[in-house]
Amino acid sequence: MEQPLHRQCHRGHPAHRRRRHGARLDPGAPAAPRHLPGVSAVAESDPKFISIEGIARRYPAPGGGATTIFENLWLQVPRGAFVCIIGHSGCGKTSVLNILAGLEQPSDGVVVVDGQAISGPSLDRAVIFQGHALLPWRSVLGNVAYAVSSRWRKASRAEVEERAKRCIDLVGLRGSEHKKPAELSGGMRQRVGIARALSIEPKIMLMDEPFSALDALTRGTLQDEVRRICTSTGQTVVMITHDVDEAIYLADKIVLMTNGPEAMVAEVVENPLPAARARDTIHREPDYYTVRNHLVDFLVARSRTFRDEKPQDYDPRHPPQVRLGAAPEPPPANTIPFPALAKGRE
Numbered sequence: 001m002e003q004p005l006h007r008q009c010h011r012g013h014p015a016h017r018r019r020r021h022g023a024r025l026d027p028g029a030p031a032a033p034r035h036l037p038g039v040s041a042v043a044e045s046d047p048k049f050i051s052i053e054g055i056a057r058r059y060p061a062p063g064g065g066a067t068t069i070f071e072n073l074w075l076q077v078p079r080g081a082f083v084c085i086i087g088h089s090g091c092g093k094t095s096v097l098n099i100l101a102g103l104e105q106p107s108d109g110v111v112v113v114d115g116q117a118i119s120g121p122s123l124d125r126a127v128i129f130q131g132h133a134l135l136p137w138r139s140v141l142g143n144v145a146y147a148v149s150s151r152w153r154k155a156s157r158a159e160v161e162e163r164a165k166r167c168i169d170l171v172g173l174r175g176s177e178h179k180k181p182a183e184l185s186g187g188m189r190q191r192v193g194i195a196r197a198l199s200i201e202p203k204i205m206l207m208d209e210p211f212s213a214l215d216a217l218t219r220g221t222l223q224d225e226v227r228r229i230c231t232s233t234g235q236t237v238v239m240i241t242h243d244v245d246e247a248i249y250l251a252d253k254i255v256l257m258t259n260g261p262e263a264m265v266a267e268v269v270e271n272p273l274p275a276a277r278a279r280d281t282i283h284r285e286p287d288y289y290t291v292r293n294h295l296v297d298f299l300v301a302r303s304r305t306f307r308d309e310k311p312q313d314y315d316p317r318h319p320p321q322v323r324l325g326a327a328p329e330p331p332p333a334n335t336i337p338f339p340a341l342a343k344g345r346e
């Protein structure tokens with residue numbers, strides 16, 4: 001009989017031997033190193049860097065029994081990938097993220113990150129929530145430094161401050177180091193959350209609708225920052241969003257979840273847009289509307305009907321990888337442009 005993947009020899013996995021520095025919260029973890037590493041730029045290829053293996057989430061149902069939010073959910077995220085999960089409210093996106101963070105236990109299955117099964121929260125996995133969860137009595141610098149010193153307990157105060165300041169710079173908050181959270185705008189607080197997450201060099205960054213509470217302008221600016229930082233550092237990210245355009249701009253892969261209960265991963269859409277994309281011109285990319293229409297169509301219709309209409313060879317262990325593309329042919333030369341047609345009717 002085939003062994004579940006998590007029982008196969010993860011310790012022999014090359015990723016396992018590439019363990020990074022740092023003080024794991026897991027018992028038996030090696031002690032924290034004395035010196036802080038620099039902000040590294042890694043984008044190694046490791047297709048199973050995060051391996052979600054047959055997880056389920058069930059809650060007791062009001063009249064007895066259990067409600068299955070999802071089960072037998074499988075997903076792999078390569079090292080350095082930016083993955084967005086989209087799906088309707090209640091399908092279990094936050095539950096998946098909480099399981100990845102180690103904040104919740106799956107009712108079944110396992111998640112393996114970098115060769116190690118998750119058994120609880122760890123500084124290897126930073127979570128950025130919608131609410132910023134900053135310590136209100138600490139300054140910006142204090143909040144970020146607190147995270148750094150939790151990660152590298154033996155680092156000197158100067159080392160901790162230097163690293164914290166570097167991350168504060170990275171999110172564009174230089175000059176606000178000594179302000180308290182109450183003195184900051186929502187966008188600035190979210191930047192502190194991002195700086196704090198980056199400062200501990202997590203193996204993975206988990207974001208639960210991090211920009212949804214922000215105004216459109218701030219959201220756009222922060223999306224740009226996050227994209228710039230994650231691209232340049234090779235950060236592996238799993239993010240939940242309801243915003244199709246945000247997913248297209250940020251993600252390498254977009255995971256489509258069907259409606260719950262008993263939600264499924266319908267497919268994983270590979271984003272065909274070039275890595276060098278810009279927010280203000282992305283809608284002119286030839287494949288932009290192909291991808292957008294596919295995602296909207298899923299949310300409007302297929303997220304409801306997928307269970308009954310799924311492909312015969314659908315295998316939850318290997319959800320279909322969809323690569324859209326091939327921009328529509330340009331219209332023939334003799335096509336009358338739309339404005340001219342409209343004019344003719346006047």
Ligand SMILES: Nc1ncnc2c1ncn2[C@@H]1O[C@H](COP(=O)(O)OP(=O)(O)OP(=O)(O)O)[C@@H](O)[C@H]1O
Binds near residue numbers: 069088095096260
């Ligand atoms: N502690 C709990 N007890 C019972 N049911 C729960 C509990 N936590 C979550 N649920 C249920 O699990 C389902 C999935 O919740 P989850 O928050 O993961 O969904 P979601 O897709 O993230 O939703 P949203 O987009 O609205 O945030 C929901 O129906 C929710 O009511």
